[in-house]
Amino acid sequence: MLYGNAKLTGVERKFDRRDIIVSKTDLTGKITYGNNTFYDLADMTEKDCLNVQHNVVRHPDMPRTVFEYLWQCIKSGEEIFAYVVNRAKNGDHYWVLAHVTPSRDSGGNIVGYHSNRSAPNRQLIDEKIYPLYQELKALEEQASSPKQGLLDGINHLERLLLERKMTFNEMIFAMGV
Incomplete structure (x- = not known):
């Protein structure tokens, strides 16, 4: 059940920095578990x-590039x-x-994915993350x-990482988590 047609309200939901959103998925990205904080923020039920x-909770302003990069990392076991x-x-x-990690069985095989999410630094979002994501979205949208x-x-993202001589995770933390 996708809610992709829900009109964007422009209203930002915030949550306490002590709260953690947790969800788990299978190998294809289907949700197998969510905690109450996840359901409450998403305004959904289990x-x-x-x-x-x-991606039922995917916002249209989120660059596909970041999700592609995310999936490449976790599928490779990182x-x-x-x-x-x-x-x-x-x-x-x-x-x-x-923070997204592969979930493994007793043999070390990846059997799904686990994500913990926390409240971000809003100033960092405004000053560094949102401008980067707007760049990526613009590149995605102006392509053929x-x-x-x-x-x-x-x-573009890989060029940025090469220029900075950083991994994606290092870049995220260098921005000032």
């Missing part, structure tokens, strides 16, 4: 979310930290600092095709 793609803007069922939005837009965004 029934709305279980066995639904995690953890990643990323700032994400999500959309609630009613069209409100909320920013998070996500969605596939080319994603490639342009990834190439």
